[in-house]
Amino acid sequence: MAGANIQFIDLAAQQAKIRDKIDAGIARVLDHGQYIMGPEVREFEAQLAGFTGAEHAFGCANGTDALAVVLMAWGVGPGHAVFVPSFTYVASAEVAGMLGATPFFVDVHEDTFNIDPESFEKAIGEAKALGLEATAVVPVDLFGQPADVPAIQRIADANGVKVLVDAAQSFGATLHNKRVGTWGHATTTSFFPAKPLGCYGDGGAIFTNDAELGKVIDSIRLHGKGREKYDNVRIGMNSRLDTLQAAILKEKLAIFPEEVIARDRVAARYTAALKDVARTPKLIDGATSVWAQYTLIVDDRDAVQAKCKEAGVPTMVYYPVALSQQTGYKHYPGVSGGTPVSDSLSGRVLSLPMHPYLTEDDQDMIIETVRTVLGF
Incomplete structure (x- = not known):
């Protein structure tokens, strides 16, 4: 791979x-x-x-x-x-x-x-x-x-x-x-x-x-x-x-609708193949997504990312630090009890390649790599 x-x-x-x-x-x-x-x-x-x-x-x-x-x-x-x-x-x-x-x-x-x-x-x-x-x-x-x-x-x-x-x-x-x-x-x-x-x-x-x-x-x-x-x-x-x-x-807007369909097709393949090994994105009732990112929730995120990189699969982390914890913003107030979900997500999210021109062969390699890295 x-x-x-x-x-x-x-x-x-x-x-x-x-x-x-x-x-x-x-x-x-x-x-x-x-x-x-x-x-x-x-x-x-x-x-x-x-x-x-x-x-x-x-x-x-x-x-x-x-x-x-x-x-x-x-x-x-x-x-x-x-x-x-x-x-x-x-x-x-x-x-x-x-x-x-x-x-x-x-x-x-x-x-x-x-x-x-x-x-x-x-x-x-x-x-x-x-x-x-x-x-x-x-x-x-x-x-x-x-x-x-x-x-x-x-x-x-x-x-x-x-x-x-x-x-x-x-x-x-x-x-x-x-x-x-x-x-x-x-x-x-x-x-x-x-x-x-x-x-x-x-x-x-x-x-x-x-x-x-x-x-x-x-x-x-x-x-x-x-x-x-x-x-x-x-x-x-x-x-x-x-x-x-x-x-x-x-010119980009002219082809945008077909690109959104292609993004959704990629997301559907990811979800079908990965929902049993990682937390996959959920849509609220009545919503569609343009899949700016396809983001998993995984444990031991940094190790998973490193192994994906070794296998030739690029990933990104959006976002590694919650805003309420960042140096320039942690003095601002927040809801009582803090923002524990935001804090937790910042250490567990991992985004996979996502664009309308991602071939099925590349999707298959990404899927296989993620499943292998996660031990499946």
Whole structure:
């Protein structure tokens, strides 16, 4: 088995499929020369809205900015609690701290990796007891499947909390037959190259059905612009999606639905072959996943990863340290009792190669390797 050239994510295979279209799209931008907010940006935003069903879609510079822009639009700042799962990438909490607000960590469900509504509900009262205003919650759709946003929304609505869905990893997924992008008060995503829909650099987007919120979002991403370019009516930031990236993303979006089907096919084969030897991912009722990652829960994770590497199977760990335990964040408050599930997962999760161009032969080798390493 050793020596197989298996890619954890294979962007080259995707590029080979659509290289002529990408080259043509880039050439069009070079020809018209509108490198900032050119026509491809508006076209791509319209395609995003059409794909998701959201009434408004706005491109921006990256997924982190997308989160920050929405929180800025809501006036989030000092004295505000923003509830974030401890088991996720740092950006989900970073933006709250950056704005002077307080990231407040809550736990996740072990079987889905996503935010635990009961932990969130408990944290609201505890944040208020600390003198914080419960302002926003950021349910993260980790590894490609939507969080239980309806449950989160019910709790949030009862407590006057805004819901900002972090769909950096779940763009293209659905929940109860509604696409990601239409849940919560707003949704954000990332087009980082390794994401299911990724560009060739940084990029992100924001979705909302709230027209007034959309106007503020559009202003903030453009330096707080008002009616005129040099009439800045609020504090904003420079967070525009480059025209070249929009041109690339338009071509990738065209093949994205078939890639999601291919990802799901890979995930189904993994689950069928590995569910008896490891904890495999579980989907909540009514959810589909785009499988940004296919993540197992295993004991003795580091040894398993090392043996997979020896056999030529690349794996990754997302994420090795829970946010509430990281140096820059462990001073922030969290739900009473801590986040034990997040802490446990950080030592046991292991992600397998996942992309639409993974051949069945490669899948078989990965499966055989994992089963062998785990002693089966």
